[in-house]
Amino acid sequence: MANSCRKLIFNIYIGFYCSAVIMPQKCICSQFTSSPIDEFNKDPEAFPFATNGEIFPWHELRLPTVVIPLHYDLLIHPNLTSLDFVASEKIEVLVRDATQFIVLHSKDLEIINASLQSEEDVRYRKPGERLTVLSYPAHQQIALLVPEKLRPDLRYSVAIDFQAKLADGFEGFYKSTYRTLGGETRTIAVTDFEPTEARMAFPCFDEPLFKANFSIKIRRESRHIALSNMPKVKTIELEGGLLEDQFETTVKMSTYLVAYIVCDFTSVSGTTSSGVKVSIYASPDKWSQTHYALEASLKLLDFYENYFDIHYPLPKLDLIAIPDFASGAMENWGLITYRETSLLFDPKTSSTSDKLWVTEVIAHELAHQWFGNLVTMEWWNDIWLNEGFATYMELISLNVTYPELQFDDNFSNTCFEVIKRDSLNSSHPISNQAKTPTQIQEMFDAVSYNKGACILNMLKDFLSEETFRKGIIHYLKKFSYRNAKNDDLWHSLSNNCLESDSTSSGFCYSDSKKTSNTLAFLRENVELKEMMATWTLQKGIPLVVVKREGRSLRLQQERFLSGVSKEDPEWGTLQERYLWHIPVTYSTSSSNVIHRHILKLKTDTLNLSEKTNWVKFNVDSNGYYIVHYEGQGWDELITLLNQNHTLLRPKDRIGLIHDAFQLVSAGRLTLDKALDLTRYLQHETSVPTLLKGLEYLELFYLMVERRNISDVTENLKHYLLQYFKPVIDTQSWVDEGSVWDRMLRSTVLKLACYLNHAPCIQKATELFSQWMESSGKLNIPTDVLKIVYSVGAQTTAGWNYLLEQYELSLSSAEKNKILYALSTSKHQEKLMKLIELGMEGKVIKTQDLAALLFAIARNPKGQQLAWNFVKENWTHLLKKFELGSFPMRMIVSGTTSHFSSKDELQEVKLFFESLKAQGSHLDIFQTILEAISKNIKWLEKNLPTLRKWLLISI
Ligand code: BES
Ligand code: ZN
Numbered sequence: 032m033a034n035s036c037r038k039l040i041f042n043i044y045i046g047f048y049c050s051a052v053i054m055p056q057k058c059i060c061s062q063f064t065s066s067p068i069d070e071f072n073k074d075p076e077a078f079p080f081a082t083n084g085e086i087f088p089w090h091e092l093r094l095p096t097v098v099i100p101l102h103y104d105l106l107i108h109p110n111l112t113s114l115d116f117v118a119s120e121k122i123e124v125l126v127r128d129a130t131q132f133i134v135l136h137s138k139d140l141e142i143i144n145a146s147l148q149s150e151e152d153v154r155y156r157k158p159g160e161r162l163t164v165l166s167y168p169a170h171q172q173i174a175l176l177v178p179e180k181l182r183p184d185l186r187y188s189v190a191i192d193f194q195a196k197l198a199d200g201f202e203g204f205y206k207s208t209y210r211t212l213g214g215e216t217r218t219i220a221v222t223d224f225e226p227t228e229a230r231m232a233f234p235c236f237d238e239p240l241f242k243a244n245f246s247i248k249i250r251r252e253s254r255h256i257a258l259s260n261m262p263k264v265k266t267i268e269l270e271g272g273l274l275e276d277q278f279e280t281t282v283k284m285s286t287y288l289v290a291y292i293v294c295d296f297t298s299v300s301g302t303t304s305s306g307v308k309v310s311i312y313a314s315p316d317k318w319s320q321t322h323y324a325l326e327a328s329l330k331l332l333d334f335y336e337n338y339f340d341i342h343y344p345l346p347k348l349d350l351i352a353i354p355d356f357a358s359g360a361m362e363n364w365g366l367i368t369y370r371e372t373s374l375l376f377d378p379k380t381s382s383t384s385d386k387l388w389v390t391e392v393i394a395h396e397l398a399h400q401w402f403g404n405l406v407t408m409e410w411w412n413d414i415w416l417n418e419g420f421a422t423y424m425e426l427i428s429l430n431v432t433y434p435e436l437q438f439d440d441n442f443s444n445t446c447f448e449v450i451k452r453d454s455l456n457s458s459h460p461i462s463n464q465a466k467t468p469t470q471i472q473e474m475f476d477a478v479s480y481n482k483g484a485c486i487l488n489m490l491k492d493f494l495s496e497e498t499f500r501k502g503i504i505h506y507l508k509k510f511s512y513r514n515a516k517n518d519d520l521w522h523s524l525s526n527n528c529l530e531s532d533s534t535s536s537g538f539c540y541s542d543s544k545k546t547s548n549t550l551a552f553l554r555e556n557v558e559l560k561e562m563m564a565t566w567t568l569q570k571g572i573p574l575v576v577v578k579r580e581g582r583s584l585r586l587q588q589e590r591f592l593s594g595v596s597k598e599d600p601e602w603g604t605l606q607e608r609y610l611w612h613i614p615v616t617y618s619t620s621s622s623n624v625i626h627r628h629i630l631k632l633k634t635d636t637l638n639l640s641e642k643t644n645w646v647k648f649n650v651d652s653n654g655y656y657i658v659h660y661e662g663q664g665w666d667e668l669i670t671l672l673n674q675n676h677t678l679l680r681p682k683d684r685i686g687l688i689h690d691a692f693q694l695v696s697a698g699r700l701t702l703d704k705a706l707d708l709t710r711y712l713q714h715e716t717s718v719p720t721l722l723k724g725l726e727y728l729e730l731f732y733l734m735v736e737r738r739n740i741s742d743v744t745e746n747l748k749h750y751l752l753q754y755f756k757p758v759i760d761t762q763s764w765v766d767e768g769s770v771w772d773r774m775l776r777s778t779v780l781k782l783a784c785y786l787n788h789a790p791c792i793q794k795a796t797e798l799f800s801q802w803m804e805s806s807g808k809l810n811i812p813t814d815v816l817k818i819v820y821s822v823g824a825q826t827t828a829g830w831n832y833l834l835e836q837y838e839l840s841l842s843s844a845e846k847n848k849i850l851y852a853l854s855t856s857k858h859q860e861k862l863m864k865l866i867e868l869g870m871e872g873k874v875i876k877t878q879d880l881a882a883l884l885f886a887i888a889r890n891p892k893g894q895q896l897a898w899n900f901v902k903e904n905w906t907h908l909l910k911k912f913e914l915g916s917f918p919m920r921m922i923v924s925g926t927t928s929h930f931s932s933k934d935e936l937q938e939v940k941l942f943f944e945s946l947k948a949q950g951s952h953l954d955i956f957q958t959i960l961e962a963i964s965k966n967i968k969w970l971e972k973n974l975p976t977l978r979k980w981l982l983i984s985i
Contacts, residue, residue, distance in 0.1 A: 081165035081174070088165070088174050089134045092466050093238065097128040100236045100243040101186070102280075107204075107233075108250035109197060109220040109293050114206055116220070117194040120233050122243075124189060126181040133181075133189060136230035136237035138171040138203070143192040145175050150186050159190055171230055171468070191234050200911065201357035201878070203231025204291075209314045209354040212841065217314075219294035221353050223361055223368060226411055226475075227468045229286035239285040239407045240514050246280045251293050258312070259291040260284075260365040262347045281364065282344055283512045285407050290363035292351065299325050303332045307343050312351040313375060316841055323376035324350060327390050330432045331397045338427070339401050340504055341511070348400075350374060350393070355878050358917045360392045362399035362421075369396075370878065371843040380845035382813040383766075383773040387441075390433055391425050398424035406510040411471040413516055415461045415567070418475065419483015420503075426488065437770050440719045442488065443652045443682060447689050447723075449481035450657070453572045454593040454693070455965070456605060457957040461486070461567040462517060472915030473954050478570075485655045486566045490524070492653040493614040493627075499524065517567055521560040557629060562612035566655070573611045574697075575630065578661040579646055584637040586630055588613060591657050594965030596698025616650040619643040620671075620678075625650050645671050647679060652686035659699050665691070665708070672711040681717035688723050696969060702976040706984075713754065718771035722778055725755070729782060731977060734970070737891050738931060743974065746981040748786050753985065759783045764794055766812040777814045784818050792822055799823035807836050816845070820852035830856055838874055850879060854886035854893065862893045866900055870907065877911050881918035885925030897926045902942055909951070920955055928959045931966035939963060 081087040089095060102123040109116040124133065146159030163176040181187060197220055198205035208218050222232055230237040249257035250273055257263075261279040269275055281289075297318050300310040309328050311321040328350055336343055345365045356370040373392040376385065402420035422445065429438040452458055461482055465471045491499040502524035506515065509523060574591035577584060590609040595602055613630040621641040628637055639646075645667040648658040660668065668679075668687060676684060691708050694700035709728070715721040728751060735743045752759070762776050783791040798819045802809045811819050823829035830853060837849045853865055865887065869880040884901065887893035901908065901922060912919040927939050943956040 079167060079169070081167050083165065085165055087167040087172075088132045088176070089167075089170075089172065092170055094134055094136070094172070094236055094241075095130075097130045098124050098126050098133045098181070100124050100241055102244045102246070103233075103235065104246050104248075105233055106248045106250070106275075107291060109204070111206075111218045111220060111252075111255070111293065114218070115194065115196045116204060117192075118233060119190065119192045122189045122191075122235070123186055125186050126183055128183050129180045131177055131180050133175045133177070134172055135175075135234050136171050136227075137166070137173045137193075137234040138168075138228075138230045139198070140193045140195045140231070140234060142166075142173065142234065143194060145189065145191045147175070147177055148188045148190070150188075153188055159188070162189075171227070173234060193234065195231075198231060200913070201355065201916075202228040202913065205355075207353055207355035211314075212316045217295065219292065219296070219354075221292045221294070221368065222290045222363075223357065224289060224363075225287040225361055226414075226471045227287075229289055232289075235286045237286045239287065239411070240409055242283045242285055242407070242512065242514070244280050244283055245289055247278045247289075247291060248275055249278075249291055249293060250275045255293050255295050257291065257293050258349055258351065258366055260289060260363060261345060262308075279346075284364055284404065288362070288364045288404055290361075290366040290368065292353075292366070292368075294351075296351065298349075301325055301329050303329055303336070303343075305333070305336055305342060307332060307345070308347040310347070310349050311374070312349060313371070314352070314354065317352065317371070317375055320375035320377045320842065321352075323386070324374050324389060324393060327393045327433075328397065331394050331428055334428050334432050335397055335401060335424075338500070339507055341401065341405070341507055343400055344405070350396075355876060357878065357912070360396050362396040362403055364400065364404045367396045372847055375843060377842040377844050378813075379810055380813060380816060380840075380842040380848070382777065382816065382844070382848075383770055384777065385813075385844045387436055387438070387770070390429060390436060391438070394425040394428045394432075395421045398428065401507055405512065406507055407514050409514040409516050411465045411474055413462050414465075414471075414474045415479040415483035416515065416517070416520065418480045419461070419487060422480045422484035423487040423491075426484070435770065440681070440717075440771065443685050443689070443719075444723075445481050446485040446488075446652070446655060449477040449485065450572055450689075450693065451593075451962075452477050452958060453482060453570065454591050454657075454697075455958055455961045456592065456595075457954070457961050458570045459954070460570045469913075469915035469953070472913065473920070475917065476920075476955075482655070486563070489566075489614065489654050490563070492616075492651075494524070517563070518560060521563050525559045557612075562614075562629070565611040569609065569611070571609060573609075573613055573656045574659055574699075575613065575615060575648060575656050576659045576661060577646065577648055577664060579664060580662075582639040582642065584617075584639060584646065585634065586615070586628075586637065587634045588630055588656075589633075591693070591697065593693060593696035594961065594968055598698070611656075613654065613656055615648060615654065615656070617646055617648040618650050618683075619647075620645050647683055647687075649683075649686055649690075651680060651682040652689075657690050657693050658686075659690070659694055665700065665704060669704075669708050669711075672708065676711050676715065681720050684715070684717065685720045685723050688720065688727070692727050695973065696965065698972070702973045703980045706977075706980050713757070718775045721758075722775065725778065725782070732786075733889075734929075734931060734966070735974075735977075737894060737929065738970070740974070743978050743981065746978075746985055750981055750985050751782065752786055752788055755779065755782075759788065759791070764798070764812055764815055766814055773814045777818070780815055781818050781821075784822055791818075795819045795822035799829060803829070803832055807839075817848040817851055820848055821855045824852040824856055827858075830858075830861055834874075847879075847882075850875065850883060851886055854883060855890055857890075857892045859892060859896055862887050862890070862896055866896075870904070872911075878918075880911070881921040881925070884922050888926040889929070894926075894929070901926045905946065905951070914951055915953060920953065923953070924955060924959055928962045929966070930963045931970055933967060936960065936963045936967060 078086050078088065078090050100122050104121040107116060107118045142164050145162040145164050147162055148159040160178060165174045175189065202223055204220060204222050206218050207221050208216050210216050227237055229235050247259045251257050253272060253274055257276040259278045260281050264277050264279050267275050296312040297315050298310040298312040299321050300308055302308055309325065309332060311324045313321050332343060332348065348365055350367045350369060352371045352374040353368050354371060356368065359373045360367060360369040369392065373389060376389050398421040399417065403417035408414060408416040426438065426442050429436060459478060461478055463474065465474050506520055506523035510519060572591050573588045576587040588611060590606050592605055595605060615628050615630050617626050619639065620643045649656065671678060688709065691700055691705040695702050695705045709724045712721055712724045732747050735747065759779055762780055780791055784795055795818055798811050799822060802811055820833060824833055833849050833853055837846055840846050856862060865883060868875040869883045875883065884897050888897035908922060930936065930939065940960060
């Protein structure tokens with residue numbers, strides 16, 4: 032249903048997806064008639080060849096559903112010296128229809144042999160029958176051919192022996208290394224499977240819908256420990272002193288959540304109020320950095336059990352910091368793996384924003400234990416049901432468990448971040464087709480995470496938190512240990528009542544009784560599925576245009592496109608058939624009431640009950656839409672901000688700043704009007720709002736600086752330092768104050784030092800010298816640490832010293848700060864040295880290469896270097912990272928998307944075309960090209976205005 036609907040509206044996508052799918056080689060040989068596999072006879076040409084030249088009996092990327100796995104017995108023996116593993120498995124399968132082959136996934140594994148037993152064979156201990164194994168690497172599949180047809184409704188046991196090298200990258204069963212305090216390098220073996228890499232560790236039915244139970248055994252040496260999803264039941268000693276750990280059988284789960292690790296790490300543990308044992312593991316020398324994570328995960332696990340009213344179903348939960356990790360963290364059930372910077376907290380070197388990040392990642396991965404692990408999307412096209420929910424739950428859980436982190440104040444930024452992408456034509460619907468592993472990986476993007484979370488937040492605001500909570504509990508309970516799709520969620524949210532309080536419409540009477548009649552009426556009459564389809568099956572974000580005429584408000588909705596103005600010829604076509612059901616909210620000068628309405632049509636008219644001076648739509652920025660005020664609307668709001676900004680709520684002020692600058696990109700508001708709106712910021716009392724305004728001004732600064740537009744750069748620098756002088760000068764260089772006071776300090780001082788503000792440079796230089804003199808022992812306040820290092824890195828002696836300290840530091844929070852500081856050097860040979868070290872992967876780990884290239888590309892002196900490097904070393908980079916993976920996408924967009932000239936656009940276009948010709952294609956290429964075109968247009972249109980505005984402002 033979802034697919035056909037999308038095809039109808041957005042046929043633009045169809046062409047791409049069809050051509051991007053890897054088409055199997057066609058078989059045109061005569062062998063077919065003599066094939067024993069009679070299933071092929073109908074259409075032999077449709078089947079590809081296996082590696083041995085025989086016909087592979089399956090031609091689709093998705094596995095057949097005639098055979099389904101029930102239980103896996105896995106025995107794994109990694110050798111951390113020879114860096115390989117031998118393994119065996121027994122998969123109990125249920126046959127649903129007669130078949131002569133079993134197809135499953137396997138990638139880069141050497142299959143030694145495979146055999147099959149029927150239930151009867153197992154009962155009478157009859158040995159298995161050896162099976163022929165065919166392999167079709169293009170689809171990462173193997174087929175096991177059985178001599179006699181398997182019979183429906185019977186269970187069989189498939190046994191496979193296999194082996195492989197521990198992988199070099201970050202996927203499957205791979206090796207990771209770390210250095211001890213004593214300088215020794217040690218190796219560990221670790222898994223990372225999502226989305227499609229379990230098949231690199233053991234042959235399996237590697238699709239989320241094939242849930243099964245797993246009984247895992249790991250062989251190891253006595254100097255190591257083994258961890259897996261479940262607690263260890265026992266350890267047995269084998270000949271030669273080898274040990275075998277046997278783990279309890281898991282609950283029913285998808286393959287991408289299986290995990291096992293062999294390492295020599297140590298841990299701290301605690302128990303939740305419901306008796307779950309939580310442990311934090313790290314390499315032995317980092318043990319002291321694990322305590323914050325333990326406190327946070329205990330609190331959060333308690334919270335979620337309570338909030339969902341569902342017990343965490345496993346007896347234990349381990350969180351482990353892995354020295355080499357591609358993404359931020361992975362939610363494997365019972366054994367969550369983290370990049371070190373996402374789990375470890377070092378009070379001496381971790382800043383406030385580091386603490387926020389660690390807490391956020393823990394909250395996110397713990398939420399997955401329900402959203403994702405207990406209830407899983409049917410297919411990767413709906414990955415937002417995992418990632419959007421986990422991102423949304425960060426907000427809900429942290430507001431309660433860590434109110435002092437004031438996480439809520441930052442949520443609007445989650446939405447603003449994705450709006451950048453979603454207001455380009457190359458965006459995609461939240462639920463999107465994904466077939467190949469690369470397409471599946473590309474689904475893990477801001478649209479699934481951020482937009483997913485933002486539309487859930489909008490829906491919660493519309494339904495009320497209690498109704499929404501009841502609905503998701505209903506959904507989680509109903510689909511536990513199963514899979515779900517969008518419609519299941521909408522259905523659960525519309526039928527969430529306990530029997531005692533339901534009404535005929537499905538919404539809970541007890542809820543609606545408490546709210547106003549109009550709101551109850553709105554909620555009870557909305558067709559949730561229909562409404563939410565407009566947000567999940569349709570790409571983009573709506574713009575609500577408001578025009579006030581006396582007491583009447585005329586509303587109009589259209590598709591918001593940044594970089595395209597109404598006068599552009601393509602505007603009309605890009606608007607066709609877009610329509611949302613928008614739950615709009617607004618407040619007015621005459622009362623504190625939040626008014627609500629659902630805008631389902633293109634245009635609508637509302638009547639105000641009283642005369643008002645101003646109207647502000649999208650209360651608290653809870654809605655996923657941009658608002659434009661026609662006529663006097665913006666002027667009224669600017670006047671209001673200047674007179675008394677506190678009459679609007681902080682989140683409304685942040686929304687106004689955001690929307691104003693977005694409207695500039697779409698040619699709906701002039702830049703000077705948006706800049707005028709920021710003039711009140713001198714008096715702004717809310718830090719997140721102030722930071723938002725500053726962010727735009729800084730963005731413009733970086734844009735003109737990179738393009739060497741020196742007059743505007745100088746004047747903007749002057750303006751920033753003069754205008755924000757009061758706030759810069761009042762900052763102390765001490766870790767003190769609330770979270771937002773501390774964030775303000777980091778941001779403002781970083782900007783001031785970047786702009787060469789003498790007092791800032793002087794203080795940072797002083798601290799840096801003291802730190803060097805103390806041989807790195809002096810504790811610098813954590814929130815200014817990165818700034819001090821960056822100023823220090825500007826001299827050769829400082830830079831060299833920082834690089835030495837980088838090698839020695841045991842805190843990855845500190846290492847990140849040093850690496851950033853090193854990347855701000857103005858000397859190209861130093862930047863090149865960093866890239867070389869990153870490519871070598873010893874001093875600077877490969878996992879940090881993407882962030883390094885990103886940082887160098889943001890340095891005006893490094894942008895060309897980073898870009899040239901990526902172009903010239905694409906194949907080397909592809910050997911390190913998968914094409915669609917987070918790091919690779921970060922490298923490509925990080926080194927290109929800030930460009931703003933026609934020549935640069937042309938260069939990037941040519942490069943992407945050459946990649947496409949080599950078979951490397953990513954969806955984000957189009958997004959990047961669109962982003963660059965948008966930058967070019969922005970500068971063409973707004974540079975003269977910016978120049979003029981600065982002249983009258985300084
Ligand atoms: N499930 C993801 C990990 C993942 C990412 C797997 C991409 C496959 C492809 C995990 O829950 C996640 O979302 N991690 C985030 C951190 C989170 C706090 C946003 C990450 O890795 O950045
Ligand atoms: Zn996630």
